[in-house]
C-alpha cells in the first residue's frame with residue numbers, strides 16, 4: 001500500500017481522521033490557486049486533513065505531454081512544507097495506465113476504516129465535467145464532492161441541482177478568487193515571463209533549476 005495512505009489509515013484508526021479531503025489534479029505545476037483552494041476547503045468542509053493526489057496519466061489531458069510524476073510530486077512536497085493539514089500521495093503516479101478518480105477512491109475506501117468520510121475537492125470547472133468522468137455513476141457512492149468557486153467558471157444553482165439529481169453529495173464552498181492556472185504558469189515560463197508569487201518560491205526555484213516548461217509545446221491547451 002502507498003506509504004501516505006498507510007499513515008492516513010493509521011491516523012483514522014487512532015480516531016484522528018474522521019473526514020479526509022482529496023485534492024486531485026495534474027498539478028503541472030502546483031500553484032497558489034490549488035493551495036488556497038485546499039486550505040479553505042479544510043476550513044469550510046471541516047476536513048481533518050487534505051491529501052493531494054497528482055494524476056499519473058490523466059484521462060482528460062492526453063493532448064500534451066505531462067511532466068514526469070516524480071517531478072510533480074517533488075514540487076507538491078516542496079509547496080506544502082510546513083502545513084500539517086496537507087499530505088501528498090504517489091498512489092496515482094505509481095499506478096500504470098490512464099488514471100481514473102474512481103479507482104483511487106476505491107483504493108482509499110479499502111484502506112481506510114469504515115466510517116471515514118471522503119470528500120473529493122474540485123474547482124467549479126472540474127465539477128461541471130463530473131457526469132463525464134469514468135464510471136461516473138459509481139463515484140457518487142464513494143465520496144462527497146466539495147466544489148470550490150474558481151474565477152472564470154460559473155457553477156450555478158441549476159448545475160448543482162443537476163449533480164444532486166445524479167446522486168452526488170455536492171458541498172459547494174467559496175474560495176478567495178485567484179485566477180491562476182497551471183497552463184498560464186507554463187505559458188509564462190515558456191515566454192520567459194515571471195511566475196514569482198503565482199507558485200510558492202521553492203516550486204519556482206525547482207522549475208528554474210530543472211528547466212521545466214521552457215518549450216512552447218509544454219503549455220498545451222487551457223484546460
Ligand code: ATP
Pocket residue numbers: 024025026027028032033034037121122123124125126127148149150151175178179180181182183184222223
Ligand atoms: P491546467 O491549466 O493544466 O488544467 P489547473 O490550474 O486547472 O491546470 P489542475 O491540476 O487541472 O490545475 O486542477 C486541479 C484541481 O484544482 C481542479 O479541481 C481545479 O478545478 C482546481 N483548481 C485549479 N486552480 C484553481 C483555482 N485557481 N481556484 C480554485 N480551484 C482551482
Ligand code: MG
Pocket residue numbers: 223
Ligand atoms: Mg485544469
